[in-house]
Amino acid sequence: MSDIRYTEGKQPDSREYRMIFRNVDREGWDPSIDCYLNDGGYEELRKAFGMEPKAITEEVKKSGLRGRGGAGFPTGVKWTFIPPNNTKPVYLICNCDESEPGTFKDRYIVHQDPHQLIEGMVISCFAVGAKVAYIYIREEFPEAAQILEKAIEEAREKNFVGQNVLGSGFDVEIYVHRGAAAYICGEETGLIESLEGKRAYPRIKPPYFPAALGLYMCPTIVNNVESLCHVKHIVKMGGEEYAKLGVPRNTGTRILCVSGDVKKPGYFEVEVGKVTMRELLYDMCGGPKDGREFKAVIPGGSSAKILRCDETFTLKGQGPDGSDKELGFWDIPMDFDSLAACGSMAGSGGVIVMDDSRKMSWVLNNINQFYAHESCGQCTPCREGSTWMRKISDRLVAGEASPEDIDTLESVAYQIDGKTICAFGEASSWPVEAIIAKFREELLADTKAENASVAHNAEAEAQRRYLQEA
Numbered sequence: 001m002s003d004i005r006y007t008e009g010k011q012p013d014s015r016e017y018r019m020i021f022r023n024v025d026r027e028g029w030d031p032s033i034d035c036y037l038n039d040g041g042y043e044e045l046r047k048a049f050g051m052e053p054k055a056i057t058e059e060v061k062k063s064g065l066r067g068r069g070g071a072g073f074p075t076g077v078k079w080t081f082i083p084p085n086n087t088k089p090v091y092l093i094c095n096c097d098e099s100e101p102g103t104f105k106d107r108y109i110v111h112q113d114p115h116q117l118i119e120g121m122v123i124s125c126f127a128v129g130a131k132v133a134y135i136y137i138r139e140e141f142p143e144a145a146q147i148l149e150k151a152i153e154e155a156r157e158k159n160f161v162g163q164n165v166l167g168s169g170f171d172v173e174i175y176v177h178r179g180a181a182a183y184i185c186g187e188e189t190g191l192i193e194s195l196e197g198k199r200a201y202p203r204i205k206p207p208y209f210p211a212a213l214g215l216y217m218c219p220t221i222v223n224n225v226e227s228l229c230h231v232k233h234i235v236k237m238g239g240e241e242y243a244k245l246g247v248p249r250n251t252g253t254r255i256l257c258v259s260g261d262v263k264k265p266g267y268f269e270v271e272v273g274k275v276t277m278r279e280l281l282y283d284m285c286g287g288p289k290d291g292r293e294f295k296a297v298i299p300g301g302s303s304a305k306i307l308r309c310d311e312t313f314t315l316k317g318q319g320p321d322g323s324d325k326e327l328g329f330w331d332i333p334m335d336f337d338s339l340a341a342c343g344s345m346a347g348s349g350g351v352i353v354m355d356d357s358r359k360m361s362w363v364l365n366n367i368n369q370f371y372a373h374e375s376c377g378q379c380t381p382c383r384e385g386s387t388w389m390r391k392i393s394d395r396l397v398a399g400e401a402s403p404e405d406i407d408t409l410e411s412v413a414y415q416i417d418g419k420t421i422c423a424f425g426e427a428s429s430w431p432v433e434a435i436i437a438k439f440r441e442e443l444l445a446d447t448k449a450e451n452a453s454v455a456h457n458a459e460a461e462a463q464r465r466y467l468q469e470a
Contacts, residue, residue, distance in 0.1 A: 013268060013284045017245065019253050020229045021269040023113045031147055033154035036115040042160055044235045048123045049168040051235075056127035060231060062239025064251035069095055069186075069224030070301065070348045072336045075231075079128050079221060081211035088218040092130040094121055095191060095224050096137040096144075099183045100301035101370060102350025105255040105267055106225035110137075110144040114151035118174065120228040122160060123235055125172045128221050133174045136191050139181040148176050183374035187422045188222040189214075190376065201378045202422035226255060247273035250335035254346075258285050260353035261292065273335030280334060281353060292355040296438070297329075299339050300347020302367055303427035305434035307332075313342040343434075360439040361446045364432065365393035371428035379420040385412050386428045395456065396443065402452035406443050410436045 010025040012018050023029050023039070036042070048056055061076030082090060094117065098106040109117060117135075125133050137145050152174050155161040163171050182200055184190045189203035192215050207213060214220025230252060234242045243251045250272040259265050263286030270280075281287065281294065288294050294309045311329045318341065319325040332338055336346045354363060372390035377383040392409045395401040413432040416425045436443065455461035 015275055015279060015284060016269050017253050017271045017274075018269050019233055020109065020116070020226060021255060021267065023116070024108050024267075025112070029112065031112055031114050031151065033115055033151065033158060036113075037158075041115055042119055042158075044232045045119050045122055045160060046166060048126055048235050049166060049170070053127045053129060056123065056231075056235065059239035060127070060234055063230075063234045063242040064239075064246075064249065065227065065230050065234065065242070066250070066336060067224055068226035068230070068254055068349065070100065070303075072346060075223060075227055078211060078223075079124075081209065082128060082219040082221070083212055086219050089132065089216075090128055090130040091215045091218060091220040092121065092125050092128060092133040093188075093191065093195070093215065093220060093222045094133065094135040094228055095186065095188065095222055096135050096141070097179050097186045097191060098141075098225070098348075099138060099186045100303065100348045100350055101367075102257060102259055102298065102301045102352040103348040104257050104259075105349060107141055107144055108267065109225055109229060110141070110148060114147050115155065116229050116232060117148075117225055118151055118155050118161065120230070120232040121174060122155075122165065122172055124221070124223065124228055124231050126168075126170055127231075130221065131171050131173070133172065134195060134215075135174065135176045136179055136185070136195055137176060138185075139178050142178075145176055145178050152176070182376070183370075184376040184422075184424060187424065190422065191222065192220065199376070201376055202424070204421055246271045247333070247335060249337055254349055256280065256334060256349045256351055258351045258353065261289055261294070261355035261358070262353050263287060263289060265353075270334065273333040273338065275334050276330065277332045277334065278330035280351070285353075288355050292357060294353065295356045295358060296354045296360075296363075298344075298350075298352040298354075298431070299332075299334070300345045301350035302352065302370065303423075303430060304339075304347045305344040305430050306363075306438060307342060307344055308438050311342075311438075315341045359397075359446070360435055360442050361393065361396045364435045364443070365390070365397045367431045367435075368393045368428075371424075375424065375428065379425065381416045381419045382425045382428060385416040385425075388412050389428070389432055391456075395451075396446055399446065399448070400451055400454070400456070401447045403444055403447045403449060404452055405447060406436060406440065 005027040007025045057079050065075045066072040121133050179185045185194050185200045187202050188210055190200040194200040210220040210222050245252050253269050254272050255269045257267050296306050296308050298304050298306050309329050313327045315325040339346045368390040372386040375382050375386045389412055392405050413429040416429040
């Protein structure tokens, strides 16, 4: 990247490895196809057409690429789940419904480097045999949708999209579909339902695994924006060379979005697992704000479990001789497996930072309000439970909660966890479970014992009087 100049004030940190974000904030760069072609764009698509589709899938498998949308499932393995005897059309969907609080990477790719995504999508379509692809994008990204529409037309004019792409005999069409601004549409089967024009109620898996029964009950591959961009680079480098980036089982690069109580919030593309929590927050983000100390971090978007900055973790069997390994919070490598071993997850890469000025009751309520609002309502535990968690935390921040309310809140969270059709239930319950486990005493300090005998609303007051008189 030494020959690339970036906009003043937006230069990458020395610890970054810019690959997907190579052109983000680049001087003299614009999202046009001419600019992209002058920089060697679509050369990897030409290379891909000289390969067998299965060979591309094998390279993606060799690369070890794990999905960057949240779950971290191996991308190449997902592609092989299309039934081998399939006779139905195959679809590819790019999940651009970036709605996880704390995550803001995909919109930068779309705004500044849309042809990188289109090239990655066309290569992926060729690999899995999809002749129709959709970019499902949030309604709140109107400019991004317009940029993509223009980029697709530019690509069609140059024969990178459409009939007989580059004379290969392969046909592919890409359509932009604007979603209805619902968090649940980030879940792949909820997204598919929405794309079909229905209410975004996630489907039950099994049997509705998208690779077998997806869009219009046909095999469908759903990948995140960042994941599809990586495919272009894997074709360029080769799977084995790509796998040398990062650490074993956590290969390549990923974009971390840091927000909250740091001096320098922003986006950072790093080799997976090559940067620790300390390096990220102190060296790359400038440390805490003046006069403050770090208190807690949510490492993978709001649905990931919170970690205290003074914690120490025991990693089972991960010592050099197979023994247990002790790891302090600041030494956690930012990779999928390490964060999972510490009780949280890498998720979508949204690192939310809280310093000692933050009351955890407020943090808890902020998260609960979001999930109560965004629940699709299909599953009773999630529909009712997320609302009850919000009601209880409302009382907590208002000084109206009793100590027993903390136990009730925890109980409700565990009654949602694992009892819903999709992972939204866990997304709403995990933050509650973790914040209570890590900050119970602080939450209890915001309660009053006398609140246990106070009715919370008119209905509760009427019930209390009825029971007294009975």
